[in-house]
Amino acid sequence: LxxxxxxxxxxxxxxxxxxxxxxxxxxxxxxxxxxxxxxxxxxxxxxxxxxxxxxxxxxxxxxxxxxxxxxxxxxxxxxxxxxxxxxxxxxxxxxxxxxxxxxxxxxxxxxxxxxxxxxxxxxxxxxxxxxxxxxxxxxxxxxxxxxxxxxxxxxxxxxxxxxxxxxxxxxxxxxxxxNLFPPHRDVHTTFDLKGSTIGRDYREEDLAKNPRATLKDLNWLRRKQNLELGMQKKKLFLEQLQRDVALLKKLHIMDYSLLVGIHDLSRGNDENLRGKTLQVFNPGGEKSPEDDLQASLLRTPSKLENYRKAKELRQMVQKERPVPMGQANDQMPDEAAEDRRGLLFNQDDGGFRATHEDNEPAEEIYYLGVIDCLTHYGMIKKIEHFWKGLSNDKSKISALPPDQYGDRFYHFIQGNTMSAEEAKRERARRDQE
Ligand code: ATP
Ligand code: CA
Ligand code: CA
The missing domain is CATH 3.30.800.10 (Phosphatidylinositol Phosphate Kinase II Beta)
Incomplete structure (x- = not known):
């Protein structure tokens, strides 16, 4: 190197x-x-x-x-x-x-x-x-x-x-x-955001069947969701995003999205859910439909289990690289988070923790990144833009020339990045108008 x-x-x-x-x-x-x-x-x-x-x-x-x-x-x-x-x-x-x-x-x-x-x-x-x-x-x-x-x-x-x-x-x-998402933390909600609204909706009714589905821009807006970052982190995040989007525009790339995974600290990991499920299944406990759902969860190995298994196997063949003393199995999650320590957006348990306006930590950890960034605005996209543009409002469809795509993308994210306190003030201000 x-x-x-x-x-x-x-x-x-x-x-x-x-x-x-x-x-x-x-x-x-x-x-x-x-x-x-x-x-x-x-x-x-x-x-x-x-x-x-x-x-x-x-x-x-x-x-x-x-x-x-x-x-x-x-x-x-x-x-x-x-x-x-x-x-x-x-x-x-x-x-x-x-x-x-x-x-x-x-x-x-x-x-x-x-x-x-x-x-x-x-x-x-x-x-x-x-x-x-x-x-x-x-x-x-x-x-x-x-x-x-x-x-x-x-x-x-x-x-x-x-x-x-x-x-x-x-x-x-x-x-x-x-993988933007961590091996050791459950991601409770996922959004794939483009800043485009046409066709950017996941049927919320289907969430019951598929609770880990990737939601889209319209779901985000409907839920009045924000990337809750206080002043300090908001600035760091938006400045980086702006530089990244500038590159994508320069390279005539489009169709990318911001993938947002949200870990809700108050809900914790499904490991906790497992604990609870075991209690629910104690003799004498009442059984509800949720219990069946939880029972089915128990049958699929969790990410953490897979991670542990892989780690065990790795240690088996890596005898020449001994594991540090006293490192028990349940310490792996911390180690997993350590990998990317030092990178700004992985600083909090592998992600970027939400903050209040005064920069004090809030209850969510975000796992963030711009994905699907290899689509060149070539012939295909130009044709798509033309055809879709005939029937829809041109500014809302996904296939836009790269400069417009990038601006719309950045403004959407920028407009939806604010601490809970800022969002509250913003709502009050709008109500007054
Ligand atoms: P399309 O072009 O139709 O949008 P694609 O096949 O190019 O689809 P992507 O948009 O790259 O696929 O990704 C599809 C989904 O896969 C994302 O919405 C996300 O849920 C998941 N995904 C993709 N890349 C990552 C990543 N790096 N980390 C975690 N999840 C990812
Ligand atoms: Ca995509
Ligand atoms: Ca793609």
Whole structure:
């Protein structure tokens, strides 16, 4: 890392060592487009209990052995980036390779991307379109410059850009990036905010079925939600956001959003819920529909359990890196928060704690970042803008030219960032008018 990056570093593509790890696995959940493959049955082995999990927390059955060929893009640049984002190199490799990858994060969105967690929940792998891949390579130098000048950037932290070639020739591109949400804290409410209102609504009726759904701009407005930051933190947050949006505008990027995860300290973790559930199920207790819901929660392994399991496994193979003495299992959560300590927006338990007007801490921790920032305002978006613009108010639709998109985005967030006290005054002022 002492070496200065050269022009060539930004253009390198090279064979990756990932193949080695991946092909030692009997089964890989990451690219499970199995339809074209003939699986080779495997003998059950001692490793059977540490296979990747699918989205419902079930272990995937060992079924096939594949030959994946990986490629790394600009590996030195990403090494420098990981360093800027304060990742431990050995930890990074362990999280992404060996037997601990990857649990799947639901089904693909509109864009067709697939998402995967590393087993310890620190990283997200997102498959990206070839155009996004080419675009990231094109802007890598600017992105790198921005990160070195803004180590606290809110933009997605890209840690690696790779391609995997399937045995039958299909090529899949993916990025490795930060999971904005912590492994050790429950995120009670999630918002994906663009500052656009058309179609930006999640049916609140469906929340009962899917309590962890990602809510959108209209839900945010309806709930009169604010990012409750007192004067000090508000300034830090908005200044960084402004610099980040300036870069996105300059690079003609759009369609990104601010992802906001809210941990409510008064509600705590579902670990607490588990405790309560066990009490509820004491003999003689009355059973309600909520109990059934809680019972089903008990059947799915929690993020924390997964995290612990991954950690245990890691320690098993990392005997040469002994765990510090006296570090009990239940101290892991603190350690998880320590990873990114020093970065501004991860300073409070891995996130950014809400504050009152006088900068005293409030009851919520925010996990924040600007995501999905690889959409170039190219031909497709221009066409979408034209067609949607025929039927809707042009300023409200999502596909806007990058300058307008960025301004609308920033103003929306800015207008919704204020402490509870400030919000109250603001409401009173509006009522008077
Ligand atoms: P589309 O283009 O249709 O918006 P996409 O496939 O490009 O979708 P994203 O917008 O990047 O997907 O992400 C979809 C959802 O995945 C987000 O709303 C968020 O809930 C989750 N997500 C994405 N990136 C992260 C991240 N870094 N950390 C945590 N959650 C994430
Ligand atoms: Ca998106
Ligand atoms: Ca997208």
């Amino acid at each position: 002492d070496r200065e990056l050269t022009d060539a570093d930004f253009n390198v593509k090279q064979k990756s060592t990932f193949d080695m790890y991946v092909n030692s696995l009997p089964n890989l959940s990451i690219f499970h487009d199995h339809s074209c493959l003939t699986p080779t049955p495997l003998k059950p082995s001692d490793d059977a209990n540490i296979l990747p999990l699918n989205s419902t927390g079930n272990e995937l059955v060992p079924s096939a052995k594949y030959d994946f060929k990986f490629k790394d893009y600009a590996p030195w640049v990403f090494r420098h980036l990981r360093n800027a984002f304060r990742l431990d190199p050995a930890d990074y490799l362990m999280s992404l390779t060996g037997k601990y990858i990857l649990s799947e994060l639901g089904s693909p969105g509109k864009s067709g991307s697939f998402f995967y967690f590393s087993r310890d929940y620190k990283y997200i792998i997102k498959t990206i379109h070839h155009a996004e891949h080419k675009f990231l390579r094109k802007i890598l130098r600017e992105y790198y410059k921005h990160v070195t000048e803004n180590p606290n950037t809110l933009l997605s932290q890209f840690y690696g850009l790779h391609r995997v070639k399937m045995p039958y020739g299909k090529k899949i591109h993916f990025v490795v990036m930060n």
